[in-house]
Amino acid sequence: MPTLSTSSLRPLYTAAQVRELDRRTIAGGIESFALMQRAASSAWHSFRSRWPQARSVTVLCGSGNNGGDGHVLAALAMQSGLKVQRISLRPLDALTGDVARAAELASAAGVGLDEWQPNTTLVGEVIVDALLGTGLSGDVTGEIKQLMEAINASHQPVLALDIPSGISADTGAVMGLAVDAACTVTFIGDKIGLHTGDAPAYTGEIDFRPLGVKAQAFFDIPPSAWRLDDGLLEEFFAPRSRISHKGELGHVVVMGGAPGFGGAALLASQAAARLGAGKVSLATAAEHVTASLMRCPEVMAHGLRGGADAGQLTSQADVIVVGPGLGQGAWGQAILQSALQTDVPLIVDADALNLLASRWPDVRRDNWVLTPHPGEAARLLGCSVADIQADRPAAARALQRARGGVVILKGAGSLVAGPSGLVICPYGNPGMASGGMGDVLSGMLGTLVAQSDNIERGAWLGVMVHAQAGDEAAKTTGERGLLASDLASYARVLINP
Structure with a gap:
């Protein structure tokens, strides 16, 4: 797929810049x-x-x-x-x-x-x-x-x-x-x-x-920043080659779902599949495998007792999504550690972010995408949520400088901070303030990063598709009662223009 450039985006400025x-x-x-x-x-x-x-x-x-x-x-x-x-x-x-x-x-x-x-x-x-x-x-x-x-x-x-x-x-x-x-x-x-x-x-x-x-x-x-524009979707999601095969379209491995917390990882893996990944594997607690097979048999579910069981899966992955439903106990720590030991691009979400803050405070990578909401960002930066919200652009930049890679600071006007600078997503709606939305985002990011030749551009697209899918769903049936699992079908339409 083509590499996107900031020339495709809309420029944003500070007040001082506009005065100049x-x-x-x-x-x-x-x-x-x-x-x-x-x-x-x-x-x-x-x-x-x-x-x-x-x-x-x-x-x-x-x-x-x-x-x-x-x-x-x-x-x-x-x-x-x-x-x-x-x-x-x-x-x-x-x-x-x-x-x-x-x-x-x-x-x-x-x-x-x-x-x-x-x-x-x-x-x-x-x-x-x-x-x-x-x-x-x-x-x-x-x-x-x-x-x-x-x-x-x-x-x-x-x-x-x-x-x-x-x-x-x-x-x-x-x-x-x-x-x-x-x-x-x-x-x-x-x-x-x-x-x-x-x-x-x-x-x-x-x-x-x-x-x-x-x-x-x-x-x-x-x-000072760039604003995402929906023209990017047509530019990126061109028709596939008639001789495409699943091996070319990315293998996403979702690692999460500690015992008793399987829903988040199931949402992430199904979203990855609906965004067009060639293969999706789910590494989760054994008790969630049956539920995964019933929900989405196209996802290859594997029951893990701990991090040692994940080695073969991680070696096959093009991208690893780690964090949905992970928990912060021994099982979650072992799974995250197995992901961190690879050189595969990572999408890090939910409890994996909290574990980074508490257990791996100094780890930095160029090939990962961190997806904190303001509370998780505050823990990663050692400050308060009020500090994050008082200056979201500065917080996103600070976290990216500290941890490397790409940082997505979620919330109204989600921010993507990466090597090219700061990008803002103007899409999304209050109906998306419900459980599981971040898990669906992480799965979408997994597929789009796997299919992009640039992690940062894949992150831009994932944030945009997720937000616009939420907007399309709200247009159809309203904001109240919008579920995270509703987004995948709308996202599928967006990526097939």
Whole structure:
């Protein structure tokens, strides 16, 4: 299968990088106020596309350039015949530069201006959040927090300009409080913080508008991360050769299922089979073999008493998935040790990660994929879950530096950190917050890593197929009650475009 390159992915930037892109664009001959007008015009187009029947709008303007975008948008709304309520955190005579110019433009268009008061009622059918943008450096407090509370309490749909106020553009964390938007239109460079952490609960639909700026033309400002795009699926999953045979399509060995904990390993092995592995073997406690044969007879199940029994299987594997249902007792420790003694690529999940943290704290490999959720990542890094979630991109990078290989930090906006950098998956849904989803992911990763000539690219694809399969399942029958075992059939459709 072809090797993927980051040229196939969508670039993501930090707030500082976007500010530098903005500065260079202005230095290159585009007036800063003209760029502000472009942003407002793009936001107005996004507004009209989403709420074509709206007849009134409330525009909330901060004192920075984000507020300037809001003032210009208010003028456009007034010129289009909408009733406009414009509220500013600062009086007009306190504004400077392009923001003052934008505010005066709105006033000249006949838009009124009110200063925010705690008793102000937000009357628009839609609210435009142009308060803070990407410049937030600490938790919101004082009157800005009161205004944000009023926005959320209004229960009106919100269009956020650049980023919902209160969300960190670099980490996706909520800085004390965040505006709950129905749509976010973001400018110049897509921000990494819009796609991970808490942000997906606040951004709504994300509408990226580059404003004519070709960010990747600035070669000395490399993207901070990359966003997975579903175009990768067609690129990777080309029709198979008519003379393909199972020996060419990967032998995945799933090692897990301690006595009494067989379900996770069964889920992983069946997912590996459904993703198209040539052969799948399951190395599990002997008591689970019968259940495996009944569930999926295509999986070759082997009962293991301990790590010594695994030697022949591991020598035949192209990839080993170790961890689902492994347990942290003597049996699980012996099985993980047998996997670590091979030079076969590993997918390490669940209790295998906890054992790495407690029993193998210094082991590092280039040919493995670690798949922690935030709790497991915290144990591996020796910190708290809150620390992980406060800056998920930094945590994923730190874990990859410490342990090597590829690290998948699971959760909303799953992150894949590897030698090529950081990749974010924008797919997935809350219905996937149920038991066994990680086990299915590990099995899918096993097959796709086995079939890829690059472990990192196989990890990208596994995360993406897993998340999109969850989305397709939710579209069909809803999010609630979605089971991990539902994903395999949807994933099979995705990998046969």
